[in-house]
Amino acid sequence: MERPYMHWEEAKSFMMAAFMKVGVPQKDAEVCVDVLLESDRRGIESHGINRFKPFYIDRIMKKIQEPVTHLEILKDTPTTAVIDGHNGMGMVIAHKAMCMAITKAKQLGLGMVVVRNSTHFGIAGYYATMATEHGLIGMTGTNARPSIAPTFGVENMLGTNPLTFAVPTDEAFPFVLDAATSITQRGRIEYYARNQQPTPAGLVIGRDGTAQTNSKQILSDLVSGKAALSPLGGIGEELAGYKGYGYATLVEIFSSALQAGSFLHQLSGVAEDGTARPIPVGHFFLAINPEFFMGLENLKHTTGEILRQLRASEKAPNHDRIYTAGEKEYLTWLERKDKGVPIGEELQNEFKQVRDLLKLDIRFSFEKP
The missing domain is CATH 1.10.1530.10 (Malate/L-lactate/L-sulpholactate dehydrogenase, four-helix barrel)
Structure with a gap:
């Protein structure tokens, strides 16, 4: 329907x-x-x-997130800053942080801003593409409630922890890689549950090491710790799940260590008495000015050529098109804008x-x- x-x-x-x-x-x-x-x-x-x-x-x-955002700049240098969001609106905090990174990058080539005590900030790609709109390369990441089990483990320890990049091109849309470091993310399982669909086997493991597919049960088990998402690549080493595990860990470090923020089970959102509490996630934002290298136009042209050559390469049987990151999202917008x-x-x-x-x-x- x-x-x-x-x-x-x-x-x-x-x-x-x-x-x-x-x-x-x-x-x-x-x-x-x-x-x-x-x-x-x-x-x-x-x-x-x-x-x-x-x-x-x-x-x-439920009073576990503040509607009025009180930003506190803890440290500010010409190229870096540390912000405390005091559990305000994550999107507002992230927007301010990336604006600061962009301003610093325009002036000195690089700008990096880290955030602690924030809340969920929506899609990471939004902030990375804020940079491309100013002719800059954007990068961002965030930690989140524990969802991913480490390689050879079954306990949810790491968040889905997206590591996101956006690069200007000479095409109608930028290159945007916005993906979780797990095979899937909690939001996708929420989507399956909302539409009464099972979760494909292999994306989620239970404490007994077996695959779980009941989407609504998975959402409950992720909170209680009875299930965990598989890292990008898959379970164990044969499919290189250790790569996703490693990247998720890197994002966790960048989202907490630089800003002395919360990490791992400190982000569970559940107090010792079982009541809900704030999830004080951390973020990081990086803006890079290509004019301090070989120039914006060179970056856009070379990036565009790379993408065009990838799309023009030989297709697999039964496939008539190759996509590059950010292309499908652009096509979706063309279809939905009206x-x-x-x-x-x-x-x-x-x-x-x-x-x-x-x-x-x-x-x-x-x-x-």
């Missing part, structure tokens, strides 16, 4: 009203909504408006729940007359 589409402006207007009703200032709400909608513009539905209620509205209502954001039945119900809970005078286009 095809899902109906909600116009971008309708989705924006509703989420703006809801965020502001729970105490998020208007300018901050605009950033938060733009990050969520950008995820759906790119077709990354696991991190878009599907997470509006459970990751943001619910956490604010149609809007797809909104399934469960998400429709969540929107209605938020509207009714907050007593917003709104009628959605998907509601029957």
Whole structure:
């Protein structure tokens, strides 16, 4: 059954009203909504408006996330900075941090800003592409609630910890590699559960070392520690899962050690008495100015040539197209820009729940007359 589409402006207007009703200032709400909608513009539905209620509205209502963001700059140098987000809105904190990195890179070639005590910041690619919009290379990463088991282990220790890069090109879209360091991410399993689909075998292992496929049960078991995601590459060494494990560990270090932040099980979100508590994640942001090397135009042209030659290389049987990172997301935007954001039945119900809970005078286009 095809899902109906909600116009971008309708989705924006509703989420703006809801965020502001729970105490998020208007300018901050605009950033938060733009990050969520950008995820759906790119077709990354696991991190878009599907997470509006459970990751943001619910956490604010439960008082484990602050609607008003109080940024504190702990250290600031010409090329670096350390920020404490005090459990405010992760998207607002991340946006400010990348803006600082961009300003520093424009002036001195490189800018790196690290953050502690933040919250979930949406898709990492949003912040990396902020840099490309200024003719810079962008890089970012974040730790998260424990989900990944180390190679030869079954306990969820590391977050899905994306390591994300964006590079300007001479094409209509930048090169954007935005991926978790696990085979899949929690958001994808949330998507499977929301649509009553099983999780493919091999993505999640239980404490007994066997594959789990019940999506809703997996989400519960990831929180309780009864299941863990496999690192990128797979279980054990034969499929090189140690590579994903290593990259996830690197992101964990960069998201905590430079800023004296929280890590591993300190990010569980569960207090000793079993109650929910803030998840004080850390982020890092790096901007690189190509003008301090061989220039922006050279970077864009060479990057574009690399991508074009990759796409033009010999195709495997039964495949007529090769894609490069960021291309599918661009094509999704071309397809959705006039149609809007797809909104399934469960998400429709969540929107209605938020509207009714907050007593917003709104009628959605998907509601029957």
